[in-house]
Amino acid sequence: MIRINNLSKYYGTTAALNAINICIGKGVIFGLLGPNGAGKTTLISILNGLTTFQEGEILVCDLPLRKNLREIRKRCTFIPQFLALYDNLSVIENLHFFAGIQNISGTVLQNNLDYAITTNSLEKLLKQKAVTLSGGQKRRLNIAIGLLNNPDILYFDEPTIGIDPESRNDILSTIRSLKKDNKTVVYTSHYMDEIEKICDEAAIINHGEIIAQGSLDALLQTANDNSAIIELHYSDQTSLHLLTDCIDTLQVIDGSTLKLKQQNSTNMSALLKILETKQIAVKQIRYQSMDLESLFITLTASENSHV
Amino acid sequence: MFKAMLKKEFVLVLRDKHSLAALFIMPSIFILIMSIALKDTFSDDRAFIRYNVTDNDQSNISRSLSAILDHTTNLQQYDHAITDSKELQAALNKGLHFALTIPKGFSEKFIVNTSKNLLRLDVASEVKMDMLNLFKGELSNVLMQIRIEQMLQQFEPVVPGITAQINSQAIDTSDLVNIHFNGLPPNKIPTSTQQSVPSWIVFGMFFIIIPMSTIFINERKQNTLMRMSAMNISIPILFAGKIIPYMLINQIQVWLMIGVGIFIVPFFGADALTLGNSLTGLLLVSTGLSLAAIGTSMVIAVSVNSVEQATTIGGILNILFGAIGGVMVPKFLMPQSMQMLSNISPMSWGLDGFLDIFLRGLSVQEVLTEAFALAGFGIIQLLIAGLLFSRKKRNGI
Structure with missing residues (x-):
């Protein structure tokens, strides 16, 4: 549905995006992760034709973006990070206005309005002015406006910022429900648990480059290093560093914490024996399975250390 | 759209x-x-210049001056009595435009044709020059009229009936000029x-x-x-x-x-x-x-x-x-x-x-x-x- 080949975008001589390659299939919910300034919003803006790019090629619905922007826009929608709606118009007036400027009318308008309203549970709020809605309700209206053209592709730019957990869950289930309608979703967020909850695939972007990409399961599997955290009744980091000479996969986190990567019964019993010999008491052993957040932090931290 | x-x-x-x-x-x-x-300001029905006369002379000429001013269309007599200079100052601050003082001995000086400082005129500070000139013009007309009447009275014994003859040839200045505002119909x-x-x-x-x-x-x-x-x-x-x-x-x-x-x-x-x-x-x-x-x-x-x-x-x-x-x-x-x-x-x-x-x-x-x-x-x-x-x-x- 979306194919990005070697996309680069420069602000002067600084690369905001550098040789990005992404492929997103139809009906996939795709998460785009990255720290602030990584290039997520730039990429979303480019995909919506709001920002130009210098190199590479983007195909949306098999059409080159540059030449078919108007046509592509009719099949896509952009739900921006900030609430892009009119506070002084009611919910239904906002919906009618944004449908009107897209020349949606007649039966199509009625069907699309019904779809946008029911998908976002706005039935009881139609006559209320947007300014009087809660943060979560405004977010739902923001999404409903995006559904008015019944798009094939939806770009969500951090749509759950600043709302309560209940509203957040409602929005996430709304987005998840779009999958059953075979919609393609590109979703950026700072919240890793959201990506884990709703996305099928994800890419991690940092300093304008994709540093990991694939299905969530594959990403987590590759990243999972089967490590164990050993907490000690001890506080001498220098002495602990001597232990790393004995076991290669051992890492000193701080004066009282060790991390044993790729742990197994052999290296774990070797470590425990050494600790017993040195009369260092073990407080707790935790076996870690890596979640998306850990993966994100590990990857972006190692990237940052190379910069 | x-x-x-x-x-x-x-x-x-x-x-x-x-x-x-x-x-x-x-x-x-x-x-x-x-x-x-x-x-x-745009109407000729109502006078918009307010004035007051203090007659310290109380002669026939001074009374005549007051009377003629009173009948002038553009002028409106101030409706409060002014008895001293303090009241005069207050009135000039509260809407009176001109205060004319006829000093004692005015008529004698007027008869012998002394034209310097015959009258005193106090003017409100907000009065513009065009309004002052308009009032001075009206005052001059009145004084001229009194002077002509006075001269006719002097000539009457020498040329009997001259007053009546001159009055019969007098013209009505109110309709003398046919005023036509550009772009407006006549009389508008x-x-x-x-x-x-x-x-x-x-x-x-x-x-x-x-x-x-x-x-x-x-x-x-x-x-x-x-x-x-x-x-x-x-x-x-x-x-x-x-x-x-x-x-x-x-x-x-x-x-x-x-x-x-x-x-x-x-x-x-x-x-x-x-x-x-x-x-x-x-x-x-x-x-x-x-x-x-x-x-x-x-x-x-x-x-x-x-x-x-x-x-x-x-x-x-x-x-x-x-x-x-x-x-x-x-x-x-x-x-x-x-x-x-x-x-x-x-x-x-x-x-x-x-x-x-x-x-x-x-x-x-x-x-x-x-x-x-x-x-x-x-x-x-x-x-x-x-x-x-x-x-x-x-x-x-």
């Missing part, structure tokens, strides 16, 4: 009480107040309503700067413009979606204010507005003014970054355009250099066009220059706004 934009813009303006007050109520009230306040005089309505229509129309720029800035801030961009709304379409509704709002303003001039102002004793001879001219000038006001609004809307800046700059610009353009002080009262300067204000061109239609009764051909100049000014401003906006858009709205 335009229908949706038109409806949205109307709803947003109608729900903004401040905009409604600035667009419709403020100029209507201005028209009402100014037409009523100035109605006597300009009214305060005809003068005020054009000024305040022009001023009121430019007040769309405030709602238009604040709504646009809010749209920029609330990212609705960005969303519209992503929905294939280009800058020309976006601008057209602004121009059309605000032109309609301006037309509603024009006809509302004309309605106030025709139907409301007469209720308060001032003359009703008449439309002039060219409805097409009126529509052309008001459309040109609309474009000029909308162009200015759009330049402000895309240049500034906050609603506060827009309202401050918009308000200041409006008042400056109005002051320079002859809305607040009529251009004919300005010195030559200021009259030249006033041509830089589009309000001045609009006002000239409206005065041509409302006051001078001219045809559409006579206002084409003003209408096209205003439209050209507006289109140039819109092009500038479009360029500025597309540059801002490239850098992120």
Whole structure:
């Protein structure tokens, strides 16, 4: 549905995006992760034709973006990070206005309005002015406006910022429900648990480059290093560093914490024996399975250390 | 598409009480107040110069002077008695324009033809020179009349019947001159309503700067413009979606204010507005003014970054355009250099066009220059706004 080949975008001589390659299939919910300034919003803006790019090629619905922007826009929608709606118009007036400027009318308008309203549970709020809605309700209206053209592709730019957990869950289930309608979703967020909850695939972007990409399961599997955290009744980091000479996969986190990567019964019993010999008491052993957040932090931290 | 934009813009303006007050109520009230306040200035029915005479001479001549002044149309005797100088000062501060003191011994000096410092005239400080000259002229006429009567009395014993003969040849000066105001039918005089309505229509129309720029800035801030961009709304379409509704709002303003001039102002004793001879001219000038006001609004809307800046700059610009353009002080009262300067204000061109239609009764051909100049000014401003906006858009709205 979306194919990005070697996309680069420069602000002067600084690369905001550098040789990005992404492929997103139809009906996939795709998460785009990255720290602030990584290039997520730039990429979303480019995909919506709001920002130009210098190199590479983007195909949306098999059409080159540059030449078919108007046509592509009719099949896509952009739900921006900030609430892009009119506070002084009611919910239904906002919906009618944004449908009107897209020349949606007649039966199509009625069907699309019904779809946008029911998908976002706005039935009881139609006559209320947007300014009087809660943060979560405004977010739902923001999404409903995006559904008015019944798009094939939806770009969500951090749509759950600043709302309560209940509203957040409602929005996430709304987005998840779009999958059953075979919609393609590109979703950026700072919240890793959201990506884990709703996305099928994800890419991690940092300093304008994709540093990991694939299905969530594959990403987590590759990243999972089967490590164990050993907490000690001890506080001498220098002495602990001597232990790393004995076991290669051992890492000193701080004066009282060790991390044993790729742990197994052999290296774990070797470590425990050494600790017993040195009369260092073990407080707790935790076996870690890596979640998306850990993966994100590990990857972006190692990237940052190379910069 | 335009229908949706038109409806949205109307709803947003109608729900903004401040905009409604600035667009419709403020100029209507201005028209009402100014037409009523100035109605006597344009009327020959009521005297507008208030004077008082203190007769310390109490002679036949001084009494005659008071009596003739009392019958002069342009003058109105002050209705409070003034007995001392303190009261005189107070009266001059409270609406009395002129206080004439006839000193003791005036008649003797007048008879022997002593013309220096015969009378004392105290003048209120706000009196302009043209009013002072008018009063001095009236006073001279009265003194001349008394002198002629006095001379006739002297000649009567020598030439019996001369007084009657001279009086029979006297002419009635009130109908001596047939006055015809340019552009008006015979026997019609300009009214305060005809003068005020054009000024305040022009001023009121430019007040769309405030709602238009604040709504646009809010749209920029609330990212609705960005969303519209992503929905294939280009800058020309976006601008057209602004121009059309605000032109309609301006037309509603024009006809509302004309309605106030025709139907409301007469209720308060001032003359009703008449439309002039060219409805097409009126529509052309008001459309040109609309474009000029909308162009200015759009330049402000895309240049500034906050609603506060827009309202401050918009308000200041409006008042400056109005002051320079002859809305607040009529251009004919300005010195030559200021009259030249006033041509830089589009309000001045609009006002000239409206005065041509409302006051001078001219045809559409006579206002084409003003209408096209205003439209050209507006289109140039819109092009500038479009360029500025597309540059801002490239850098992120």
